[in-house]
Amino acid sequence: MGAVRELDASAITEAVRELCIQINYVVPEDMVAAVKRAREAEESPVAKQILELLVKNQELAAEGEYPYCQDTGYTVVFIDLGQDVHITGADLSDAVDEGVRHGYREGYLRGSVVREALFDRTNTMDNTPAFLHVRIVPGDQVRIQVDAKGGGSENKSRHAMLKPADGIEGVRDFVLRAVAEAGPDSCPPGIIGVGVGGNFEWSAILAKRALLRKVGQPNPDPKVAAFEAELFELCNALGIGPQSLGGTQTVLAVHVETMATHIASLPVAVNIECHAHRTGTKVI
Amino acid sequence: MPVEVLEDGRKRVSAPLFDEDVRALHAGDVVLLSGAVYVARDAAHKKLLEDLDAGVPLPFDPVGQIVYYAGPTPERPGNPIGSAGPTTASRMDRYTPRLLELGLKGIVGKGGRGPVVRDALKEHTAVYMAALGGGGALAALQVRSQRVIAYAELGPEAVRELILQDLPAWVVNDCEGRDFYAEATAPWRRDDRLPESFRSGAKAPLD
Numbered sequence: 001m002g003a004v005r006e007l008d009a010s011a012i013t014e015a016v017r018e019l020c021i022q023i024n025y026v027v028p029e030d031m032v033a034a035v036k037r038a039r040e041a042e043e044s045p046v047a048k049q050i051l052e053l054l055v056k057n058q059e060l061a062a063e064g065e066y067p068y069c070q071d072t073g074y075t076v077v078f079i080d081l082g083q084d085v086h087i088t089g090a091d092l093s094d095a096v097d098e099g100v101r102h103g104y105r106e107g108y109l110r111g112s113v114v115r116e117a118l119f120d121r122t123n124t125m126d127n128t129p130a131f132l133h134v135r136i137v138p139g140d141q142v143r144i145q146v147d148a149k150g151g152g153s154e155n156k157s158r159h160a161m162l163k164p165a166d167g168i169e170g171v172r173d174f175v176l177r178a179v180a181e182a183g184p185d186s187c188p189p190g191i192i193g194v195g196v197g198g199n200f201e202w203s204a205i206l207a208k209r210a211l212l213r214k215v216g217q218p219n220p221d222p223k224v225a226a227f228e229a230e231l232f233e234l235c236n237a238l239g240i241g242p243q244s245l246g247g248t249q250t251v252l253a254v255h256v257e258t259m260a261t262h263i264a265s266l267p268v269a270v271n272i273e274c275h276a277h278r279t280g281t282k283v284i
Numbered sequence: 285m286p287v288e289v290l291e292d293g294r295k296r297v298s299a300p301l302f303d304e305d306v307r308a309l310h311a312g313d314v315v316l317l318s319g320a321v322y323v324a325r326d327a328a329h330k331k332l333l334e335d336l337d338a339g340v341p342l343p344f345d346p347v348g349q350i351v352y353y354a355g356p357t358p359e360r361p362g363n364p365i366g367s368a369g370p371t372t373a374s375r376m377d378r379y380t381p382r383l384l385e386l387g388l389k390g391i392v393g394k395g396g397r398g399p400v401v402r403d404a405l406k407e408h409t410a411v412y413m414a415a416l417g418g419g420g421a422l423a424a425l426q427v428r429s430q431r432v433i434a435y436a437e438l439g440p441e442a443v444r445e446l447i448l449q450d451l452p453a454w455v456v457n458d459c460e461g462r463d464f465y466a467e468a469t470a471p472w473r474r475d476d477r478l479p480e481s482f483r484s485g486a487k488a489p490l491d
Contacts, residue, residue: 044472046468050416053416053419053422054418054419056422057416057418057419057420057421057422060421060422060425061367061421065360065363065421066357066363066366066367066420066421066424067357067366067367067420067421068367068418068420068421069367069369069418069419069420069421070354070355070356070357070366070367070368070369070371070420070423070440071355071371071420072357072367108357108358108359108360108366109357109358110355110356110357110358110366110367110440111439111440112355112440121327123438123439123440123441125439150418152371152372152394152395152417155372155375169479169481172479172482173479173481173482176478176479176482177482177485183395183396183465183469184394184395184396184414184417184465185372185374185394185395185396186395187394187417187418233477234477234478234479234482237473237474237477237478238469238473238478239469239470239471239472239473239474240469240472241468241469241472243394243414243416243417244395244396244465244468244469245454245464245465245468245469246468246469246470246471246472247472248472274417274418275418276418276420
């Protein structure tokens with residue numbers, strides 16, 4: 001074990017602030033490439049025009065005047081905290097929220113979060129609180145990944161506790177049904193994050209983490225990667241297409257993550273991402 | 285003129301719309317929305333219907349008007365608005381028939397509508413159009429001005445009057461009951477490639 005590294009919480013606030021602004025204006029390179037690839041591959045002329053508009057929307061947003069989408073998302077923050085790091089000066093989650101608060105205000109980003117879901121749907125106006133996931137990892141660095149996740153596509157995400165007997169086909173059909181039922185509402189073409197295994201909540205977190213991979217980067221396990229490729233082909237055979245106006249490019253990528261589970265269980269979560277895929281990472 | 289047919293076949297649409305204007309709009313038409321529209325989404329719709337129930341006059345007269353489901357980002361100094369694309373329409377399905385009964389003629393959002401709304405569009409001769417979902421930056425360029433007219437406390441969900449200039453949209457559900465999403469996607473669906481178990485829905489129920 002190395003020496004303890006002291007890190008002032010303000011460094012985390014600043015990293016989160018910068019990422020919030022950056023990702024809402026500048027679409028990550030892998031996503032730009034994925035949309036352009038879809039534009040070339042698309043067979044429907046109307047859908048090709050739509051994809052051309054999405055490229056224009058990316059270019060306009062990158063000029064820094066208008067965010068890519070008016071739904072600037074829930075701010076989902078994944079922190080890998082090195083176990084040799086000692087955060088000083090503020091509570092970690094407060095430091096993250098402070099970064100979101102500054103980022104959303106200074107970046108002219110929309111506050112899209114209400115204080116409480118059921119009894120007090122008052123807009124907090126600064127997009128706080130962030131939805132924070134912290135993992136303790138070896139080392140003395142802090143890796144911060146921020147995802148601005150649109151609500152429209154999040155709403156179309158699905159979860160099920162399948163039976164082990166449902167098997168690979170059951171998972172495959174569940175993913176297909178989720179994408180088919182999302183139809184136009186989730187702003188296709190997007191990314192499909194699939195989490196299989198764990199328990200009720202771990203499958204959902206796996207699905208979210210799957211979305212945050214580089215777009216189209218296959219799972220390192222060849223069996224899972226082959227399943228991703230099969231799901232990709234099948235989702236695109238649905239014919240939904242960009243904006244659901246018909247076409248061959250319904251999804252830009254399908255990412256699957258798997259893990260251990262109970263002998264009785266086959267949990268599956270499908271987290272749907274729109275074409276407004278906004279994520280970025282900083283390592284401190 | 286509320287519906288003007290341009291040389292390239294697109295139709296420029298501006299409120300107020302009358303029944304004959306709505307009848308001139310067909311599923312699949314590409315329209316350019318111009319003039320005044322009223323922006324309202326989830327929380328604003330809830331309040332609009334609460335106002336109606338309480339006998340309070342609505343912040344705008346819906347007769348012949350167009351409602352745009354959106355919640356823009358804050359405008360930078362010197363710009364009329366921030367990003368301003370459409371939001372998912374089906375979340376407003378519960379509120380929509382009541383506004384159509386009052387004479388609302390046009391709705392702009394993105395995504396599909398349920399059967400109750402599709403029937404109400406037929407019954408009240410109204411039209412649902414979809415703008416480019418997720419195209420918030422491009423949409424901002426077609427907005428000339430905005431004014432918050434009610435429920436300012438809702439922030440991005442406040443009711444606004446927007447003056448548009450040629451915001452592109454597609455007619456999805458017309459007053460004859462057609463659904464352009466269904467028509468446009470069907471020819472591209474490759475049932476021959478999709479698993480039988482999925483097509484028959486035999487496995488893994490979604491709920």
